[in-house]
Amino acid sequence: DAKTTQPPSMDCAEGRAANLPCNHSTISGNEYVYWYRQIHSQGPQYIIHGLKNNETNEMASLIITEDRKSSTLILPHATLRDTAVYYCIVYRPSGTYKYIFGTGTRLKVLA
Amino acid sequence: GAGVSQTPSNKVTEKGKYVELRCDPISGHTALYWYRQSLGQGPEFLIYFQGTGAADDSGLPNDRFFAVRPEGSVSTLKIQRTERGDSAVYLCASSARPGESEAFFGQGTRLTVV
Numbered sequence: 636d637a638k639t640t641q642p643p644s645m646d647c648a649e650g651r652a653a654n655l656p657c658n659h660s661t662i663s664g665n666e667y668v669y670w671y672r673q674i675h676s677q678g679p680q681y682i683i684h685g686l687k688n689n690e691t692n693e694m695a696s697l698i699i700t701e702d703r704k705s706s707t708l709i710l711p712h713a714t715l716r717d718t719a720v721y722y723c724i725v726y727r728p729s730g731t732y733k734y735i736f737g738t739g740t741r742l743k744v745l746a
Numbered sequence: 747g748a749g750v751s752q753t754p755s756n757k758v759t760e761k762g763k764y765v766e767l768r769c770d771p772i773s774g775h776t777a778l779y780w781y782r783q784s785l786g787q788g789p790e791f792l793i794y795f796q797g798t799g800a801a802d803d804s805g806l807p808n809d810r811f812f813a814v815r816p817e818g819s820v821s822t823l824k825i826q827r828t829e830r831g832d833s834a835v836y837l838c839a840s841s842a843r844p845g846e847s848e849a850f851f852g853q854g855t856r857l858t859v860v
Binding site: 722728730 | 786
């Protein structure tokens with residue numbers, strides 16, 4: 636399973652864009668990049684995923700580099716409710732289909 | 747129900763006792779996962795079910811841990827002879843079609859072994 640590296644913590648001012656980086660240099664061609672977040676005392680919540688192309692949904696944007704060795708999750712206008720731990724996961728859609736979580740990035744949105 | 751439901755939300759048990767944790771996945775979801783999360787750590791994979799069968803149980807820490815999903819919906823995680831080190835939040839997740847859709851997580855069961 637490909638390993639991911641994320642900074643342990645980040646701060647972001649409310650209303651500004653939060654850019655959360657992730658390195659996944661050993662990712663294979665058929666593996667996806669998934670992002671989940673976990674707000675205190677809740678289960679992880681799906682945010683977005685992608686394979687090669689950049690993706691956008693109502694929650695966030697995902698930018699994947701051309702070589703696919705890194706990606707950035709962008710929350711365009713962070714709010715206090717976005718304070719959470721954000722996990723970047725490399726997911727293989729075959730075999731056992733399991734999600735392997737690292738320790739994530741603790742994002743704190745400041746008022 | 748609308749989401750993944752886990753019961754109980756909290757469980758306190760004495761060392762050496764047996765516990766069962768229940769997970770009700772989203773209706774129609776064939777894939778079901780169990781994870782364990784210790785304080786300050788990311789969720790740790792325990793077991794994955796596809797339908798009724800355990801497709802991958804490589805994350806179960808030892809033979810005190812066992813999980814079943816007899817009818818392909820509700821799953822039960824069973825822990826025998828509990829130890830203080832088993833204290834953690836146990837998370838369950840389900841997905842409609844593994845590999846094609848995201849997993850939805852429950853709120854977890856906080857297990858405390860005293």
